[in-house]
Amino acid sequence: MDDLTKSAFLNRPDLHVETTGEFKGWRTWSRDNFESHNGPFYHRMDDDRIRCAFWVEKKHLNGMSNVHGGAFMAFADYCLFATAAPVLQGPGVTVSFACELLDAARDGELVEGSGEIIRAGDDLPARPAEIRRAAAVYFSGTIKRVKRRTLPTASGGAKSK
Secondary structure (H helix, E strand, O other): OOOHHHOHHHOOOOEEEOOOOOOOOOEEEOOOHHHHHHOOOEEEEEOOEEEEEEEOOHHHEOOOOOEOHHHHHHHHHHHHHHHHHHHHOOOEEEEEEEEEEOOOOOOOOEEEEEOOEOOOOOEEEEEEEEEEOOOOEEEEEEEEEOOOOEEEOOOOOEEEO
């Protein structure tokens, strides 16, 4: 992860780079329907470190007008993958995830997150990381590298997933 600018991180086919607005130049992925629906979440490289962010919207709020814990956790998982992407170099799944919600965020606030990889092997554990703003959320997780499976089709052939 010495030079993020030369990694597959920048060459994913589903990578979208914002061209307008406050997140101009930031990246997001278009392939993940769940994140697209719950975000938009963004990431960029700052001084050889991945930084993630999103603006809190009404859809992120719970009944008390604070960001829903599930929205924070979805964003934290996004941060986990954005942080791991330069060394992951392919598909992966979250196999372990821990999150502590210590404070709240409200409509219209910018929420930022970052993380750090502590070891890269078949599993990529991330050091406990944080989501910042007035909201304090700490998270850690492990991503497992996976190979794309070939699923059988009704005709007996194989279909890639």
